[in-house]
Amino acid sequence: MAREENLPSSSLKLYETQFFGFTPQTCMLRIFSAFQDSLYDILLVVEKVCVRQLSKGDSGGPDEEALRVQARECNRKLQQFLEERFKQLFERMEALLLNKCFTVPQNVLLPEDQPHKNYPQDLQEGLKMESTLADLHKAYQAEVCAKQALEAELEEQKEVQKQLEGILTWIQELQAAWSKEGNGNFQESFRFVMESVNKLQKVTKKVLISSKNSK
Template sequence: MSVDPMAYEAQFFGFTPQTCMLRIYIAFQDYLFEVLQVVEGVMLKKLDGKINPSQIRKCTEKFLLFMKEHFDKLFTKMEEMLLQLVLNIPKNVLLPEDRVQEQYRCSEEEFRALQEEVRQLQEQYRAEVATEQALLAELEEQKIVKAELEKTLQCFDELENICRQHGIGNFKESLALLTQSSKKLQEVLKDVEEKSKKMKQDDQLM
């Protein structure tokens, strides 16, 4: 069999020429075996009792070996002819999908530059995808925060409605006063704690 990969031919035919030739070889060989089996069966019937079946089998095997040797020689010539004349694409022939390469040729330096440009574009694309994912994640967080804020505002609105129902004035003003009172209480509590600490220290000194 040919050792030439014949990749261009495989691209055109959709199969490697060597595979085609191998299938033809196997098909012929199988057919030869089947024919000899039929011949052997006929001989066994015709010569029943006259010749030992083992002798017929030996003759069949010798004839098969003889036929196979001659078939291999014939097939080698047929393979060379088919691979060179039928399943071979001449070097000066371009497939339709490859004609664009003939129109737009580029040097090795230009090809490497194009590869580098492609690599940079791929990196840029990956960076943009990562940025987009980060923005989408941040948008989801903002949606969650917005939902929590809306819940909080709804609670304040409900509290304000309750205050109005019970005759309390402006809820916002009441909340501001409550906040101021809370700060004052914290300051008083802090002052009391400091005085208490000071009194304990004085007691210890005495």
């Protein structure tokens, strides 16, 4: 991973994470959690000792139960006080450790980043090659899409051509049958038939309109 410059102190410190093998922020969080756990365990022991000493050996009595409740309340307040104070100190300690201890100097490089420093031109050529490959891939995808569109259009044209050939065959067969029966010129007769069909369609349309109006 390449070294990142001019990052704020609140950054993830990715280069430091790669260098140390752990996240500095995670390390600090574990330290804080360990302190909280230790503080909780110590205060429990202190609470038991205080109750035992103040009860003067009178175990199980009402005075001991009252002392235990009072000790638990004092213990809770003490824990809250110590956690607030430690949190303030921890923020200062965290800033100091992250900036002074868990940081990698600018002159330190990881082994995998050393070739980038020794051969920067290779890195630039590699980046340029990656850019060229990306452009070629986009051009190839565009050509594939264009080819698919042309193939789809060609299939449609083949289907239309097939339908036209079928119509032409039907007309030729009709013309042959017409001539065989001796019905005169086929083209003139066909034109007359089409005119008759158009007239019939118009008459049928008028009849349907009149029928609807009468209802």
